[in-house]
Amino acid sequence: MQQIFNFIIRNSNRLLFLLLLGISLSLTIQSHSYHRSKIISSANFLSGGVYEKINRVNEYLNLRAENDELVLENARLKSLLFNQKDTTKAPLADSIKGVKPADIIVSKVIHNSYNTHENFITLNSGERQGVKPDMGVINSLGIIGVIDNTSPRYSTVVSILNMKSRINAKIKKSNHFGSLTWNGKSTGYVQLEDVPRLASIRKGDTIVTGGQSSIFPEGINIGTVDIVYKKENTSFYVIKVKLFNDMTNLGHVYIIKSKDREELINLENKRKEKNE
Amino acid sequence: MNSALLVNIFRFIMLLAIQIVIFNNMNFLGYISPFPYILYIILYPVNSNKAGLIFSSFLLGLTMDMFCNSGGIHAAACVILSYYRPYIFKFSFGLSYEYQTIKLNESLTPERFSFILVSVLLHHIVLFVLEAFQFKFFWDVLLRTLFSSIFTIITSIIIIYLIKPNKR
Structure with missing residues (x-):
């Protein structure tokens, strides 16, 4: 017994090192599998809150680009309004076939990464606005990604620039x-x-x-x-x-609620149960 | 003793804040960003509590991971760097480093530079290997490690000289 205690006291630093290395490696491995750990993500209140503060400052620097985008979108909306048969223009977020305007949540990118192999985007709307995992995220130009984790006020998105995304x-x-x-x-x-x-x-x-x-x-x-x-x-x-999208420069985005999704999954599960 | 603790806590928070607000957004050429937050581990007093260093650098890395959405890669790299720091000291300053009073934030000698170089390289290699996690990115990992290390070393040396305490 004495020797065990001596061993632990003598090697306390090494044991602490191995313990913490084990924790961090398991977190790493977890993050490389599709279902990610919920704790260490930027959707929690601390990092989400800090990113929102930083974004408030950055928004002023991007006002010109954001304005240009809004002007373009306005022009397209007007053209749709005045000549409704114009089909050459790109489809709008709230004129997608099968999606009502009420099924769309407007949100804002507060943090965007694009320099690693697995990139994530943080948005400033979460469960309180009705965001759930596996909802699609698009903007006026094209698709952006799929919702990954949600917290009451923030959510993270698996960007299409992520090697896990299919x-x-x-x-x-x-x-x-x-x-x-x-x-x-x-x-x-x-x-x-x-x-x-x-x-x-x-x-x-x-x-x-x-x-x-x-x-x-x-x-x-x-x-x-x-x-x-x-x-x-x-x-x-x-x-x-x-x-079409410049993924390094994202502002406002739309989250699509798909109402048929649960029905579809239920149906597919039923078929699987029958097969078994 | 107490003031050393306070200085370290202050350094911990300030370096993290600077890293998250400024350096994480410096995507030079699309993928190169420096990580000067590891200065906390480099500048930690030589003869202080080692368990404290290992644990606090784990927290440091975990906070970075939270902001980068990267699982545990920063935590693992920081823990490894903090554990092998005494060996890097031995490599750079010779065997009897514990009896010398090493102060990193003074004029840049070859020993101090080699210490910073080896520490940054160790941290970055672990970081990028864990980030890629696949063997087919071997050259990509090497390239990222090389360029990011250069940038981290430059920014680290600049920061060391900026926060150098005034001598009376």
Whole structure:
């Protein structure tokens, strides 16, 4: 017994080191799996509050860019109002097929990261505004990501610039599906994988969200085709997609509540239970 | 003794605040940002309580992780740096460092520079390896470590000279 105590006292620093290293490594491993730890995220009151304060200052510096964006959106809204048959313009957030204006929460980005392999965005609305995990986040130009964690007043978003994110997307003119991923390199480009070689694709084609996902409604803009690669030994293409959004400069965003989602999941669960 | 504790607490909070407000937003070339908050571990008094250093640097890293949404990578890197700090001292200042009075915030000698260099490199390698977590990013990790280390060392030395206590 005496020797055990002596051992612990002699090696107390080493034991403390190993304990804390173990905690931090397990937190790291947890963060690399899809379901993330809830404690260490910027959606809590301390970091969310600090980011909101910082953002209040930064907003003044970005007023010009934000104003330009608002003017553009206003112009597009007016053009929609005056010639309603104008279909060449990009779809608006509150004119998406199947989504009522009441299903949209307007929110603001208070922290945005884009320099790591797994990027997250912090928003200043949370459970009190009705935000729940797995809701889609878009802005006037295109998609941004999917809600990850929520707290009463803040929420974090898995950005599309996150190597864990996979979003169902399709080519607008031919309806061929693929899944949208990011290879961790450039902030302006994402990859559309698993597109069948049967699809005819040209540079400049528009990529939009597909109807298979229960997170985003169908047909929200993502980007345009930049380069098409053939994946070796498979019958699939990998497409490099140039994003419409500048992910390094985000202001106001829209969160989409999908009412059909629960119904869809229930239905799919029922089918799974039947199979078992 | 008490004033040393107060100075350390003050340093802890100030370095974290500066890191989060200013340096986390310095995305030079898209992905290079310096991490001068580890100055807290570098400048911690040489002969003080080691358990205190390890535990406080764990808290330091955990707070950074909370703000960066990065799981536990900063905490792991900080804990490793604080545990191996005595070995880096031995490497840079020779075996008898405990009997000397080392003050890092004085004129920059080769020993002091090599101490800062080795500490920053150790911290950044652990940080970026844990962040990438995959072997296929080997060159990416090396490149990020190299560039971020250069920036961290420059900003650290500037900060050391800015907060240098006045001599009477």
